[in-house]
Amino acid sequence: MIDLRSLHGCGIVALTNFVYREKLQVLNPRACIVLVPFRGGIAPECDRSLRALEKMGYVVKRIGGYAAIDQGRCQMATDAYYAGYEETMWIDSDVAFEPADVQRLREQDEAIICGAYPVKGKRALACHVMPGTQSVTFGREGSTIEILYAGAGFLFVKRFVYESMLRRLRLPICNQRFGSPLVPFFAPMQVPTRQGLWYLAEDFAFCHRARQCGFKIMADTRIRLWHMGTQLCSWDTPECSGPRYDTFTLNLTDERSDPESNIHGQASEFGAINLDSKDAVLLQDGNLDSLSREHAHG
Numbered sequence: 001m002i003d004l005r006s007l008h009g010c011g012i013v014a015l016t017n018f019v020y021r022e023k024l025q026v027l028n029p030r031a032c033i034v035l036v037p038f039r040g041g042i043a044p045e046c047d048r049s050l051r052a053l054e055k056m057g058y059v060v061k062r063i064g065g066y067a068a069i070d071q072g073r074c075q076m077a078t079d080a081y082y083a084g085y086e087e088t089m090w091i092d093s094d095v096a097f098e099p100a101d102v103q104r105l106r107e108q109d110e111a112i113i114c115g116a117y118p119v120k121g122k123r124a125l126a127c128h129v130m131p132g133t134q135s136v137t138f139g140r141e142g143s144t145i146e147i148l149y150a151g152a153g154f155l156f157v158k159r160f161v162y163e164s165m166l167r168r169l170r171l172p173i174c175n176q177r178f179g180s181p182l183v184p185f186f187a188p189m190q191v192p193t194r195q196g197l198w199y200l201a202e203d204f205a206f207c208h209r210a211r212q213c214g215f216k217i218m219a220d221t222r223i224r225l226w227h228m229g230t231q232l233c234s235w236d237t238p239e240c241s242g243p244r245y246d247t248f249t250l251n252l253t254d255e256r257s258d259p260e261s262n263i264h265g266q267a268s269e270f271g272a273i274n275l276d277s278k279d280a281v282l283l284q285d286g287n288l289d290s291l292s293r294e295h296a297h298g
Helices: 004-010 018-025 044-055 069-082 100-107 159-168 202-212 277-284 288-297
Strands: 032-038 059-064 087-091 112-114 127-129 135-139 144-150 154-158 189-193 196-200 217-220 226-228 247-251
Touching: 032 044, 032 069, 032 100, 044 059, 044 226, 059 069, 069 087, 069 159, 069 202, 087 100, 100 154, 112 144, 144 202, 154 159, 159 202, 189 202, 196 202, 202 217
Parallel strands: 032 059, 032 087, 112 217
Antiparallel strands: 087 154, 112 154, 127 144, 135 247, 144 217, 189 196
């Protein structure tokens, strides 16, 4: 069992600023529900931090048993919405984190903001950067940046995002006859691009709907998260091996350029979008209709 407190020397950002701590104290933990869908159990490192959040006053809902993660997220989001919570904090059961980083996201007062973490065993981050992004810096010298889509492993969302989706996208309320209404906030979707249809899984589909409603997707790259498996994976070691760094910069290139010019490999491996510039603008704005019309005429 790994104690996250022993990993500070590996670059976890400690929250030591007194002014920042004062800001954290004014946040009401009861306004934010922590949602943890899981299959097969919760990693001990994750659950230790979840229990710490509960001691801080947060309501933590650990819910398992969903064969389809999109249905699980839709149901959990709907239940939290109708329960009246002002904020939701999504945490995957295999993501290890510092409890204070939940409050760090809340303190920034963004509608949607996440922490970045790698896909286990791959040179890939569970997010997509904005088209044209040249590099992303993580750790002590990181910052809050806009990204295109976020993974839901450490994702903060305010209530009015769900409200806006319901109203502006006219999302249906399903399953009322079973006594358990469900709104498909996280239903997967297909997005047309000039290179064909792009299938968006539940978390990216949620972000796309949010963009259709005018919201930006933000990421705090100062936060270090650990994707748990047989080894610890973080943004500086997506392949779960190698040294740890306090600050780490990923240099991104378009996959159509020479991959040998970048020691980190092609941008697509780290989540850059392989779209031409016109597609990128349309997708940023969530404007499916205009792109579909161009496909029909092209």
